[in-house]
Amino acid sequence: MGKEQMSPETQAKYDELEQFIASKGNKEHELIAILHKAQGIFGYLPEDVQRFIAKRLNVPVSKVFGVVSFYSFFTMKKTGKYVIRVCLGTACFVRGSEKILNEFSEKLGIQPGNTTADGLYTLETVRCVGACGLAPVIQVNGKTYGNATVQSVGQILEEYK
Amino acid sequence: MALEKINSYEEFLAYCKEHSHSLDIKKGVKGIGEETHLISICSSSGCHASLSQEVYDEFDKYIKENKLEKKIKLSITGCFGFCEKGPIVKIFPEDTFYIQVKPEDAPRIVDNLVKGDKPLLDKLYVNPADNKPIVKQDDIPFYKKQKRIALRDCGLINPESLEEYVANKGFAGLANVLFKYSSDEAIEILKNSGLRGRGGAGFPTWKKWDIARKVPGDEKYVVCNADEGDPGAFMDRSIMEGDPFSVLEGMIIAAKIIQANKGVIYIRAEYPLAVERLEKAIYILREHGLLGDNIMGSGMSFDIEIKYGAGAFVCGEETALIASVEGGRGEPTVKPPFPAQSGLFKKPTNVNNVETYDNVPFIFANGAEAFNCIGTEKSKGTKVFALAGKINNVGLVEVPMGTTLREIIYDIGGGIKNGKAFKAVQTGGPSGGCIPASFIDTPIDYDNLVSIGSMMGSGGMIVMDEDNCMVNIAKFYLSFTVDESCGKCTPCRVGNKRLYEILEKITNGEGTLEDLDQLESLGTIIKDTALCGLGQSSPNPVLSTLKYFREEYIAHVTEKLCPAKECKALARYSIDPKICIGCDICAKKCPVEAISKTDQQAKNPKLFIHVIDDHKCIRCGTCAMHCPVKAISL
Ligand SMILES: Cc1cc2nc3c(=O)[nH]c(=O)nc-3n(C[C@H](O)[C@H](O)[C@H](O)COP(=O)(O)O)c2cc1C
Numbered sequence: 024m025g026k027e028q029m030s031p032e033t034q035a036k037y038d039e040l041e042q043f044i045a046s047k048g049n050k051e052h053e054l055i056a057i058l059h060k061a062q063g064i065f066g067y068l069p070e071d072v073q074r075f076i077a078k079r080l081n082v083p084v085s086k087v088f089g090v091v092s093f094y095s096f097f098t099m100k101k102t103g104k105y106v107i108r109v110c111l112g113t114a115c116f117v118r119g120s121e122k123i124l125n126e127f128s129e130k131l132g133i134q135p136g137n138t139t140a141d142g143l144y145t146l147e148t149v150r151c152v153g154a155c156g157l158a159p160v161i162q163v164n165g166k167t168y169g170n171a172t173v174q175s176v177g178q179i180l181e182e183y184k
Numbered sequence: 185m186a187l188e189k190i191n192s193y194e195e196f197l198a199y200c201k202e203h204s205h206s207l208d209i210k211k212g213v214k215g216i217g218e219e220t221h222l223i224s225i226c227s228s229s230g231c232h233a234s235l236s237q238e239v240y241d242e243f244d245k246y247i248k249e250n251k252l253e254k255k256i257k258l259s260i261t262g263c264f265g266f267c268e269k270g271p272i273v274k275i276f277p278e279d280t281f282y283i284q285v286k287p288e289d290a291p292r293i294v295d296n297l298v299k300g301d302k303p304l305l306d307k308l309y310v311n312p313a314d315n316k317p318i319v320k321q322d323d324i325p326f327y328k329k330q331k332r333i334a335l336r337d338c339g340l341i342n343p344e345s346l347e348e349y350v351a352n353k354g355f356a357g358l359a360n361v362l363f364k365y366s367s368d369e370a371i372e373i374l375k376n377s378g379l380r381g382r383g384g385a386g387f388p389t390w391k392k393w394d395i396a397r398k399v400p401g402d403e404k405y406v407v408c409n410a411d412e413g414d415p416g417a418f419m420d421r422s423i424m425e426g427d428p429f430s431v432l433e434g435m436i437i438a439a440k441i442i443q444a445n446k447g448v449i450y451i452r453a454e455y456p457l458a459v460e461r462l463e464k465a466i467y468i469l470r471e472h473g474l475l476g477d478n479i480m481g482s483g484m485s486f487d488i489e490i491k492y493g494a495g496a497f498v499c500g501e502e503t504a505l506i507a508s509v510e511g512g513r514g515e516p517t518v519k520p521p522f523p524a525q526s527g528l529f530k531k532p533t534n535v536n537n538v539e540t541y542d543n544v545p546f547i548f549a550n551g552a553e554a555f556n557c558i559g560t561e562k563s564k565g566t567k568v569f570a571l572a573g574k575i576n577n578v579g580l581v582e583v584p585m586g587t588t589l590r591e592i593i594y595d596i597g598g599g600i601k602n603g604k605a606f607k608a609v610q611t612g613g614p615s616g617g618c619i620p621a622s623f624i625d626t627p628i629d630y631d632n633l634v635s636i637g638s639m640m641g642s643g644g645m646i647v648m649d650e651d652n653c654m655v656n657i658a659k660f661y662l663s664f665t666v667d668e669s670c671g672k673c674t675p676c677r678v679g680n681k682r683l684y685e686i687l688e689k690i691t692n693g694e695g696t697l698e699d700l701d702q703l704e705s706l707g708t709i710i711k712d713t714a715l716c717g718l719g720q721s722s723p724n725p726v727l728s729t730l731k732y733f734r735e736e737y738i739a740h741v742t743e744k745l746c747p748a749k750e751c752k753a754l755a756r757y758s759i760d761p762k763i764c765i766g767c768d769i770c771a772k773k774c775p776v777e778a779i780s781k782t783d784q785q786a787k788n789p790k791l792f793i794h795v796i797d798d799h800k801c802i803r804c805g806t807c808a809m810h811c812p813v814k815a816i817s818l
Pocket residue numbers: 380381382383384385386387409410411412413414497498499500501502503535536537538540541642716717718
């Protein structure tokens with residue numbers, strides 16, 4: 024798979040993944056744990072990475088792809104520098120998180136699930152992050168903002184530039 | 185202190201004795217040694233998001249700066265349940281309950297303790313009923329009607345301290361099962377307790393274990409379902425974060441009774457803190473000889489591994505969960521065979537929910553009667569609910585089975601936010617239904633909830649007020665189901681999509697009366713024909729709202745009106761001519777030029793009042809948002 028032309032950084036990433044897979048005994052039933060690790064290393068799961076994993080586990084690529092596409096946690100698209108996740112869990116929904124999502128969508132000019140052209144922001148939705156007491160909730164790169172309002176959308180975007 | 189392995193029942197008793205005073209200060213008794221006070225800070229996800237870590241750090245810094253480490257101890261604890269008012273800080277032995285503590289409050293609180301002054305008034309909870317501040321947790325109305333069994337340790341112990349867990353009767357249950365009871369006796373106790381599964385369906389736990397123990401096999405699994413897929417529910421997360429040892433102890437007891445040697449906790453990837461706590465607890469138990477080979481010197485061997493989910497609701501269903509643990513797509517399979525016969529890696533497997541396991545140590549430590557004296561005839565014990573939505577006290581509550589909705593919503597939950605009218609409560613998540621206000625005095629238990637068209641589910645309880653449109657809520661749940669259907673069976677994959685489309689038509693103002701009948705008949709067919717519990721219950725939100733809020737559906741289709749004013753397409757924006765100042769901002773902001781000025785003069789005679797052309801309006805709400813005098817509304 025053209026490993027020779029890889030940059031040293033990419034090579035290091037593959038090495039880290041390879042080690043992890045070996046630590047799991049190259050077992051097929053560890054696939055989900057391996058994909059979590061791979062997404063942690065690469066930020067997303069491009070086709071090459073899926074092929075790499077399939078080879079190491081000695082399973083068809085279709086099996087790996089089938090699992091990646093089944094679970095919403097896994098993504099095959101590269102994400103932006105800042106990942107904004109708006110909670111659409113029930114607690115947040117009944118407290119108006121849909122309006123907040125629309126506001127982000129409008130301000131960034133993208134639909135949920137996409138990344139802005141400058142590669143800065145990715146807009147995603149999640150179903151409950153477990154902070155329902157603070158609904159509506161949004162997260163930016165893992166940091167949680169509670170009691171969000173349509174007005175706070177602009178302020179939050181100001182923080183991440 | 186060096187870690188000691190517990191090698192026998194006697195050594196366990198000695199360990200208990202040695203640490204029996206660990207919780208003294210929290211029980212109002214004098215602290216150990218020079219300790220005069222203990223500051224306990226909630227470190228669960230809710231308070232974490234409200235910056236409880238920063239609060240902790242600030243306390244730590246100030247205590248060290250003032251060389252008070254020996255006198256004033258600092259500790260973390262699990263969820264108090266009062267998440268809306270976080271971060272929560274408790275002071276022992278006084279039992280002072282501070283809410284919404286900020287990092288800058290830390291020095292004030294410590295100084296106050298050193299001086300021995302009265303509690304800081306501005307950090308106490310104020311009872312809205314009489315505007316009086318309340319000092320102690322137990323005096324706060326939110327806690328008065330609660331009964332804590334599953335949450336017995338949450339907010340009390342430090343979740344990373346085995347000493348404190350043991351001081352509150354931890355591992356006494358396991359010791360009894362290992363050294364006192366035969367497995368027949370243990371099953372009998374569980375049967376007497378009346379414990380039913382807390383994951384949704386309420387299957388008697390003893391029966392499940394009895395089947396699993398009678399299936400032959402030298403390799404068996406105990407699985408803990410920590411997928412908690414109901415969005416808006418956070419009971420299991422709070423239990424795992426606040427009392428991880430209890431969940432593990434429950435699993436070990438199950439393993440002993442059904443003779444399993446391996447355990448798996450299947451947990452959502454969205455719960456990093458719970459994973460961290462469980463990992464730490466597993467490590468501590470292995471070090472103490474309470475997990476791994478030869479547990480407590482009894483000869484029993486059992487170990488537990490954590491497996492991650494990856495964001496698929498259907499993986500909460502036990503057969504799908506098993507497929508996912510095996511590394512595949514989480515698609516459910518037809519039962520039988522049940523997991524007890526052929527489960528994980530085709531071995532006999534017992535699957536229970538987090539809260540179910542969490543109740544088990546209590547039962548074996550305190551006896552079946554301590555549990556079955558609480559609750560209704562067929563539903564014993566307590567249930568933890570995640571109370572959320574349009575309610576004043578959002579949080580985690582645990583009540584005896586049989587408590588009414590009124591008690592939960594008004595006495596514990598403090599009523600509806602902003603004085604609005606209560607409209608409905610949704611239980612059971614995407615599989616449950618909406619319960620209207622007329623059932624507010626129904627005692628909550630498994631069977632009553634089913635009889636009024638909903639279900640217990642895992643314990644999510646979402647309160648809705650007059651501003652929530654029930655058609656829109658049904659559509660919300662359906663969009664969830666459509667997203668989460670694994671696609672294996674047609675009724676669920678296609679049927680739910682059709683249901684969703686009809687709901688979308690209705691909320692867009694294009695529905696007909698025939699559509700309502702269509703919803704009903706299609707919903708019933710899906711329930712009868714879907715493969716797994718997901719599809720079999722997915723029409724419930726639609727069917728229950730249709731049953732109890734039909735007039736709202738009818739308003740949408742015949743009058744093209746959304747009574748709750750939530751459905752955008754049916755909204756009519758208008759400008760109040762009495763308020764409009766003619767500034768023209770709305771007209772400039774309108775993306776489709778639907779706003780124009782009339783010839784009617786505004787206050788300033790040079791400016792003119794504006795109107796919206798409803799045919800052009802796309803109901804984006806931009807004008808209302810930008811109007812400086814709030815003249816535009818629905
Ligand atoms: C679609 C679907 C989702 C479910 N999600 C969960 C869940 O998130 N957590 C859970 O404990 N049980 C869930 N269940 C129930 C499990 O299948 C199973 O009944 C439960 O884990 C058994 O444990 P219990 O007997 O302790 O309740 C779900 C069931 C279905 C059909």
